[in-house]
Amino acid sequence: MIRATELTKRYGSTVAVDDLSFSVESGRVTGFLGPNGAGKSTTMRMVLGLDRPTRGAVHIDGSPYRELRHPLRKVGALLDARAVHGGRTARDHLLCLARGNSIPASRIGEVLELVGLTEVAGRRIGGFSLGMSQRLGIAAAMLGDPEVLLFDEPVNGLDPEGILWIRTLIRKLAAEGRTVFVSSHLMSEMAQTADHLIVIGRGRLIADSGMGAFIDRSSQSYVRVGSPRSAELAALLSAAAAKPSGDSAAMVGSPADPAVESHGDRLRVTGMTAAEIGEVAAVAGIALHEVTLVQPTLEAAYMELTRDSAQYTAEGTRA
Numbered sequence: 528m529i530r531a532t533e534l535t536k537r538y539g540s541t542v543a544v545d546d547l548s549f550s551v552e553s554g555r556v557t558g559f560l561g562p563n564g565a566g567k568s569t570t571m572r573m574v575l576g577l578d579r580p581t582r583g584a585v586h587i588d589g590s591p592y593r594e595l596r597h598p599l600r601k602v603g604a605l606l607d608a609r610a611v612h613g614g615r616t617a618r619d620h621l622l623c624l625a626r627g628n629s630i631p632a633s634r635i636g637e638v639l640e641l642v643g644l645t646e647v648a649g650r651r652i653g654g655f656s657l658g659m660s661q662r663l664g665i666a667a668a669m670l671g672d673p674e675v676l677l678f679d680e681p682v683n684g685l686d687p688e689g690i691l692w693i694r695t696l697i698r699k700l701a702a703e704g705r706t707v708f709v710s711s712h713l714m715s716e717m718a719q720t721a722d723h724l725i726v727i728g729r730g731r732l733i734a735d736s737g738m739g740a741f742i743d744r745s746s747q748s749y750v751r752v753g754s755p756r757s758a759e760l761a762a763l764l765s766a767a768a769a770k771p772s773g774d775s776a777a778m779v780g781s782p783a784d785p786a787v788e789s790h791g792d793r794l795r796v797t798g799m800t801a802a803e804i805g806e807v808a809a810v811a812g813i814a815l816h817e818v819t820l821v822q823p824t825l826e827a828a829y830m831e832l833t834r835d836s837a838q839y840t841a842e843g844t845r846a
């Protein structure tokens with residue numbers, strides 16, 4: 528498990544990460560999202576001891592990274608796949624990393640096989656394509672068979688087959704009970720990979736919630752309800768929606784305030800679940816002819832939530 532507590536990083540007058548507290552749990556994929564410059568890479572660098580927090584701390588299973596005895600056996604990371612010594616062969620690169628972390632050389636063949644680079648193990652890394660470099664970075668991350676894995680933009684530059692391969696690998700690692708923390712700007716990819724989301728903007732926490740809850744809480748998520756007594760039901764739902772729901776998903780400034788609107792012979796209900804609507808109707812003995820959950824894509828929910836946090840916004844992209 529990764530736990531960040533009041534994590535803060537300043538570069539001169541820039542506050543890159545601002546009082547950030549969150550946990551990344553084991554056994555699931557946690558997506559780390561935020562607009563350009565939000566502080567994702569800086570956070571990941573602090574998790575890995577590559578940057579010192581100005582304030583606060585981040586622990587991996589209770590210890591700061593710098594205090595881990597054999598870091599690669601606890602934490603594997605893919606940050607910048609190109610930041611390697613281009614003159615070395617893939618095998619030598621992995622051998623150097625293994626030696627420094629008391630990892631047996633026999634593991635190198637295993638990770639090369641895992642990422643599909645066995646045939647090019649003797650080639651110099653400098654001639655590798657971006658996709659091959661990404662695979663080598665993942666081989667390095669997996670070298671110590673770590674419980675905790677961090678991937679910063681892992682599908683960057685990969686072809687569709689490579690993207691599918693990484694997605695499958697990431698899901699498998701989480702299913703094995705590992706802690707998997709992945710940043711990406713590709714929302715369609717995240718929607719298929721992550722179970723849980725941590726969203727930051729301008730260095731601060733915006734959301735920490737399950738994927739389903741994140742999408743449900745968007746104002747674009749609603750339940751379409753059809754009933755022969757829709758006017759009566761609308762009044763009952765409005766009264767019920769005014770009560771607090773007790774939902775525990777942390778969402779700063781959630782836009783989904785409960786509301787009931789009539790659209791022809793259908794009701795459009797936001798901020799209530801289909802089950803809650805069904806309960807209200809059942810208590811009043813009102814028949815329901817339709818209850819349909821209409822959800823936006825992760826991309827639409829994300830754009831709505833981060834609209835005010837984006838550092839750079841092109842003309843015409845603000846709703």
Ligand SMILES: Nc1ncnc2c1ncn2[C@@H]1O[C@H](COP(=O)(O)OP(=O)(O)OP(=O)(O)O)[C@@H](O)[C@H]1O
Pocket residue numbers: 538541542543561562563564565566567568569570
């Ligand atoms: N070494 C540094 N010196 C000065 N400022 C920095 C440094 N590293 C990051 N920053 C600034 O900190 C902020 C957060 O940057 P960071 O790279 O962590 O964001 P990010 O969320 O990873 O962005 P992206 O999605 O574009 O990769 C930005 O304003 C960036 O310019």
